[in-house]
Amino acid sequence: MQLTYLEAIRQGIWEEMDRDPSVFCLGEDIGIYGGAFKVTDGFIDRFGPERVIDTPIAESAIVGAAFGASLTGMRPVAEFQFMDFIGCAFNQISNMVAKTHYLWGAPAPLVLRGPSGGYVHGGPFHSQNPEMWFVHNPGLKVICPATPYDAKGLIKAAIRDNNPCIFFEHKYLYRRIKGEVPADDYVVPIGKANIVREGRDLSIVTYAAMVHTALEAAEILAKENIDLEILDLRTVSPLDREAIAATVKKTNKVIILHEHSRTGGLAGEIAAIINEEVFDDLDGPIVRITGLDSAVPFSPPQEHHYLPKVEDVVRESRRLKAY
Amino acid sequence: MAIKKKNSKHSPNGSRRHNGASPATTIDLRTYSIPDLRLEHPDLSVRQSTEKDGHVRYEVTGNLDAPVPPIRDSKYLSKQQCIEIYRYMLLNRKMEVALENLYKQGKVVGGVYFGLGQEACSCASAYALDKDDWFAPMIRNQGSLLVRGFAARDTMMQYMAKADSPTRGRDGTSHFGDIEKRNMVSPISMLGDLIPVLSGVALGARLQGRNVAVMTYIGDGGQSTGVTYEGINFAAVQNLGLVLFIESNLWAYSTPSEMQYRCKDLAERAIGYGIPGVIVDGTDACQVYDAAREAVERAHAGEGPTLIEAKMMRMKGHAIHDAASYVPKPMFDFWKKRDPIARFDNYLVKEKKWLSSKENAELISEVERIIEAEREIAINSPMPEPESAEGGVYCEDGCHDIKPKYGTPKVKKGTGGYKETEAAVHLK
Numbered sequence: 001m002q003l004t005y006l007e008a009i010r011q012g013i014w015e016e017m018d019r020d021p022s023v024f025c026l027g028e029d030i031g032i033y034g035g036a037f038k039v040t041d042g043f044i045d046r047f048g049p050e051r052v053i054d055t056p057i058a059e060s061a062i063v064g065a066a067f068g069a070s071l072t073g074m075r076p077v078a079e080f081q082f083m084d085f086i087g088c089a090f091n092q093i094s095n096m097v098a099k100t101h102y103l104w105g106a107p108a109p110l111v112l113r114g115p116s117g118g119y120v121h122g123g124p125f126h127s128q129n130p131e132m133w134f135v136h137n138p139g140l141k142v143i144c145p146a147t148p149y150d151a152k153g154l155i156k157a158a159i160r161d162n163n164p165c166i167f168f169e170h171k172y173l174y175r176r177i178k179g180e181v182p183a184d185d186y187v188v189p190i191g192k193a194n195i196v197r198e199g200r201d202l203s204i205v206t207y208a209a210m211v212h213t214a215l216e217a218a219e220i221l222a223k224e225n226i227d228l229e230i231l232d233l234r235t236v237s238p239l240d241r242e243a244i245a246a247t248v249k250k251t252n253k254v255i256i257l258h259e260h261s262r263t264g265g266l267a268g269e270i271a272a273i274i275n276e277e278v279f280d281d282l283d284g285p286i287v288r289i290t291g292l293d294s295a296v297p298f299s300p301p302q303e304h305h306y307l308p309k310v311e312d313v314v315r316e317s318r319r320l321k322a323y
Numbered sequence: 324m325a326i327k328k329k330n331s332k333h334s335p336n337g338s339r340r341h342n343g344a345s346p347a348t349t350i351d352l353r354t355y356s357i358p359d360l361r362l363e364h365p366d367l368s369v370r371q372s373t374e375k376d377g378h379v380r381y382e383v384t385g386n387l388d389a390p391v392p393p394i395r396d397s398k399y400l401s402k403q404q405c406i407e408i409y410r411y412m413l414l415n416r417k418m419e420v421a422l423e424n425l426y427k428q429g430k431v432v433g434g435v436y437f438g439l440g441q442e443a444c445s446c447a448s449a450y451a452l453d454k455d456d457w458f459a460p461m462i463r464n465q466g467s468l469l470v471r472g473f474a475a476r477d478t479m480m481q482y483m484a485k486a487d488s489p490t491r492g493r494d495g496t497s498h499f500g501d502i503e504k505r506n507m508v509s510p511i512s513m514l515g516d517l518i519p520v521l522s523g524v525a526l527g528a529r530l531q532g533r534n535v536a537v538m539t540y541i542g543d544g545g546q547s548t549g550v551t552y553e554g555i556n557f558a559a560v561q562n563l564g565l566v567l568f569i570e571s572n573l574w575a576y577s578t579p580s581e582m583q584y585r586c587k588d589l590a591e592r593a594i595g596y597g598i599p600g601v602i603v604d605g606t607d608a609c610q611v612y613d614a615a616r617e618a619v620e621r622a623h624a625g626e627g628p629t630l631i632e633a634k635m636m637r638m639k640g641h642a643i644h645d646a647a648s649y650v651p652k653p654m655f656d657f658w659k660k661r662d663p664i665a666r667f668d669n670y671l672v673k674e675k676k677w678l679s680s681k682e683n684a685e686l687i688s689e690v691e692r693i694i695e696a697e698r699e700i701a702i703n704s705p706m707p708e709p710e711s712a713e714g715g716v717y718c719e720d721g722c723h724d725i726k727p728k729y730g731t732p733k734v735k736k737g738t739g740g741y742k743e744t745e746a747a748v749h750l751k
Binding site: 003021061 | 560717
């Protein structure tokens with residue numbers, strides 16, 4: 001069936017709550033209101049207020065409570081109204097949840113999920129992609145799906161995973177893309193990247209909304225006989241090093257594309273992996289296309305200027321192809 | 324305890340009362356009470372004062388010569404239970420003396436934290452928990468661990484960063500946990516974060532059909548953090564069985580409680596949370612136990628959280644490196660007379676005559692023998708292999724079998740099958 005990205009996530013959580021009584025949801029306005037973006041719409045009627053819990057506006061309490069419940073063998077799914085607000089719970093996530101298994105051996109099977117990303121003029125506090133705050137925290141899995149199929153398969157995998165998973169949903173994609181999602185039960189493995197377009201000239205390593213930006217650019221460039229390969233990381237921690245190395249080995253040229261700001265961004269880490277794994281295979285400089293080193297500005301022309309665009313990918317691909 | 328059931332319909336803190344002077348101008352007035360079990364109310368206060376030499380020091384005022392009050396007889400504890408708590412308090416103190424010696428011998432990695440003067444609070448509180456209840460200690464509650472069945476060697480090996488320590492060298496002090504047998508959540512160094520976590524434990528258990536009590540601690544300093552508020556409020560809103568001890572030990576590292584908060588007693592904050600609050604003398608094991616037990620029973624009955632403020636003084640520095648020279652000496656003298664072990668010793672031996680001097684001496688030497696044996700085991704544990712720093716970041720397949728601890732959660736079949744959601748109005 002054809003589902004929106006949002007519906008795929010909603011269906012994934014619904015199915016997991018149906019099959020496993022230890023799964024429950026908590027977050028702000030997720031009950032009768034169904035969540036700010038309606039991801040949990042109808043859940044409270046179907047699963048009851050015990051398993052669909054409206055919380056105070058207290059992100060540290062939400063994460064702490066989810067973690068505590070997970071210690072009793074529950075599988076909580078906590079919603080952040082916007083992922084920008086995850087910073088309010090940073091200490092709980094970084095020092096409590098992420099370190100638990102390494103330090104004292106307790107598993108923390110919980111999911112922290114919510115909308116992230118720009119292109120919707122949300123302004124500096126409703127447009128961020130804060131995934132790198134957590135990539136730099138060993139012990140967490142960080143997931144950023146790009147398609148309805150992956151979104152459903154990965155949210156189900158995250159709920160079943162025995163580790164704390166942070167699930168970044170891209171709000172620009174919520175209702176803008178539809179895709180085929182099978183009716184039967186399936187999961188997409190965490191930590192595995194996916195080639196969404198095969199090509200021979202150069203590789204775009206990217207994820208989330210930028211996958212669609214890269215695909216658009218690839219259509220334009222195909223007319224110029226520039227053939228892009230696009231690797232969708234799907235999970236940004238742990239990274240699929242093999243897949244990154246394999247695509248660079250194949251095309252010998254690589255652009256890393258992400259939405260969040262440049263300095264200390266994921267592209268730097270991926271460039272280092274390429275350097276370590278396949279340096280000899282490179283036929284050109286590793287190119288980064290990223291957001292600017294500033295907050296995400298509010299006004300549409302400014303936001304447009306801040307964020308990576310199709311024309312950026314087209315321009316940089318032409319430049320790298322000619323290298 | 325804090326709350327009479329008949330009042331709880333209106334407010335968990337007390338009763339609503341009519342000011343009935345004239346029916347036409349009836350005003351609802353709320354009255355709240357914070358029960359105070361203490362038999363004395365020290366009036367000491369600390370402030371900064373600039374002295375003639377230009378130095379700024381802390382100065383204490385109040386009645387520093389007040390007589391030591393008696394121990395309040397417990398409503399619940401038997402003779403045997405009192406002696407058992409006393410024994411744990413002795414173990415707590417002797418273990419920390421042993422740790423101090425290990426530090427002086429250069430065997431401890433990092434510092435040592437003490438609960439000197441707080442043994443009654445740590446031990447009598449944890450003693451009030453039932454087997455299926457959960458707890459999480461803070462750094463001065465090393466006695467709670469002993470009560471909950473951990474051996475002194477566990478804490479000692481943690482301090483020495485040994486391979487056989489509960490965290491196998493990965494963390495020190497009382498930073499370890501056990502979700503299988505002893506239901507302990509490992510603390511982290513950041514203050515207040517355990518409160519929502521313990522609340523979540525109670526939430527998880529309740530979803531599985533069990534009301535467990537979840538006990539944790541916070542200091543008069545630590546309660547200043549925002550997550551403390553978030554955690555207590557979450558427990559209050561969800562009516563979870565949190566038993567929170569605020570250990571008002573007067574000093575947060577070097578900062579006196581006068582510079583930490585403005586209200587008279589931290590237990591008053593319970594009013595703002597809408598939960599019962601109670602004050603106890605933290606150096607009186609019987610008061611600590613009684614308040615804790617009533618809170619635990621409230622938790623088991625599904626009646627929600629309780630805040631217990633235990634008043635005492637931290638009788639050493641923040642950690643072993645800190646001589647606490649900022650504490651006015653008369654305060655040490657005042658609280659030394661209220662040493663929880665000396666008071667309980669006096670109560671059991673002289674007042675109640677539940678222990679003869681000979682039995683007491685035997686008990687003390689038995690505890691010393693145990694600690695010595697534990698110390699030997701701890702010392703003889705090897706240091707971890709360097710490579711053991713690796714692995715275990717993730718829970719890999721098969722490393723844990725995760726299932727609900729108290730049984731399959733009851734699933735309510737609600738109304739409505741799955742159907743696609745409609746977009747929010749502004750997204751249409």
